[in-house]
Amino acid sequence: xxxxxxxxxxxxxxxxxxxxxxxxxxxxxxxxxxxxxxxxxxxxxxxxxxxxxxxxxxxxxxxxxxxxxxxxxxxxxxxxxxxxxxxxxxxxxxxxxxxxxxxxxxxxxxxxxxxxxxxxxxxxxxxxxxxxxxxxxxxxxxxxxxxxxxxxxxxxxxxxxxxxxxxxxxxxxxxxxxxxxxxxxxxxxxxxxxxxxxxxxxxxxxxxxxxxxxxxxxxxxxx
DNA sequence: TTCCTGAATT
DNA sequence: AATTCGGGAA
Numbered sequence: 001x002x003x004x005x006x007x008x009x010x011x012x013x014x015x016x017x018x019x020x021x022x023x024x025x026x027x028x029x030x031x032x033x034x035x036x037x038x039x040x041x042x043x044x045x046x047x048x049x050x051x052x053x054x055x056x057x058x059x060x061x062x063x064x065x066x067x068x069x070x071x072x073x074x075x076x077x078x079x080x081x082x083x084x085x086x087x088x089x090x091x092x093x094x095x096x097x098x099x100x101x102x103x104x105x106x107x108x109x110x111x112x113x114x115x116x117x118x119x120x121x122x123x124x125x126x127x128x129x130x131x132x133x134x135x136x137x138x139x140x141x142x143x144x145x146x147x148x149x150x151x152x153x154x155x156x157x158x159x160x161x162x163x164x165x166x167x168x169x170x171x172x173x174x175x176x177x178x179x180x181x182x183x184x185x186x187x188x189x190x191x192x193x194x195x196x197x198x199x200x201x202x203x204x205x206x207x208x209x210x211x212x213x214x215x216x217x218x219x220x221x222x223x
Numbered sequence: 224t225t226c227c228t229g230a231a232t233t
Numbered sequence: 234a235a236t237t238c239g240g241g242a243a
Contacts, residue, residue, distance in 0.1 A: 034228085041227040044241055079239040083230085125230045145228045190228055199226075 003155060005174035008209055009181070012188045015208040018180075021187035022135035027103045028060060031095070034131035035087050035123065036078040047077035060101040063092045087123030094121055103137050111139040126164045134186070140179045142168045143186045147193025154197065155212045 023042075024030045029049070036045045051074040052058040057066050071085040078084060095101055098117065111133060118129040130143040144167045152158040158170050175181055196207040204211065 037227090038229040039227065040229085040239085041241075044227080044239095047241085077240060079227085079241080080229090080237095081239075083238060087230090123230065127229060131228080143228085147228065186228085193228080 003213065005155075005157060005171060008155070009175065009185055009188070012192065012209050013184065016184075016188050016191060019184055019187035019191065021183055022131070024135075027136035028101075029058060030136040031091065031132045032058065032063075032088065034128050034135070035091060036075060036084055038080065038084070038128060040079045045078045048075040051075065051077070060092050060096060063088060064096060083123065087121075090121055090123060106139070111137075111141065114139070115141070130168075134179075134182055138179060140177050140182050142171045142175075142182050144168045144171075145186075145190070147189050147197070148186070150199065151189055151193055151197050151209075151212075154202075 022030045022033065024033055032052070033045055033049060036048050049058065055074055056062055057071070057074055063071065068085050068089060071088060072081045075081050075084055075088070094117070104114070114137065115129055115133060118124045118132060119126065124132075127143065127145050130141045133139040133141045134143055144164050148171075149158075149162070149167060152162070152167060152170065153160050158167050162170070171185070175185070192207065192209055196203045196209070197212075
């Protein structure tokens with residue numbers, strides 16, 4: 001039926017195809033990018049990643065041995081650099097201690113347990129944890145972010161007060177549990193959220209998703 | 224000036 | 234519930 005989540009995915013997938021997310025060379029860079037992109041445009045994260053790469057600091061061992069102040073300078077363009085340097089360090093130390101710097105398979109540790117361990121780290125909240133689970137550990141978890149929330153509310157898929165888990169459940173219950181669909185759906189939501197379903201003055205007329213219930217009103221999004 | 228693929232603190 | 238962290242681009 002129209003305006004269903006499944007129909008939305010089918011239409012947008014026909015337009016975008018496989019977006020091949022997450023944009024990173026390897027799973028470790030996915031995790032680093034996930035932390036650096038918290039409330040930050042990807043453009044700025046790319047600058048930070050380039051600095052890390054140019055300075056040979058984009059590996060677990062390099063980050064383990066780098067002093068915080070050095071990390072801070074490398075990632076400065078991504079913003080919140082003081083916090084993120086600590087968060088990056090904390091994550092890699094855990095990744096080394098707990099997993100020996102390897103992305104564990106499901107029979108070693110369950111997705112639920114892994115998620116709890118990630119959430120226990122300072123600086124890893126539900127979105128960052130799920131990004132890492134979905135794109136680095138390849139676990140089928142549905143990622144919710146600001147774009148997901150905005151698009152869902154504008155489609156009346158969820159109430160404006162919906163919390164993270166509630167919103168994730170709305171999507172899970174309307175899709176088959178499939179790694180590729182979860183990975184690509186989130187990629188599509190980001191693409192549409194960034195380019196069309198933007199916060200103010202959304203470009204509904206050219207949106208690849210077609211008309212959502214908010215189209216006629218073209219009202220601006222408010223939280 | 225606003226906004227950006229959030230999370231912790233108060 | 235409100236504030237804090239932040240450079241970069243529009």
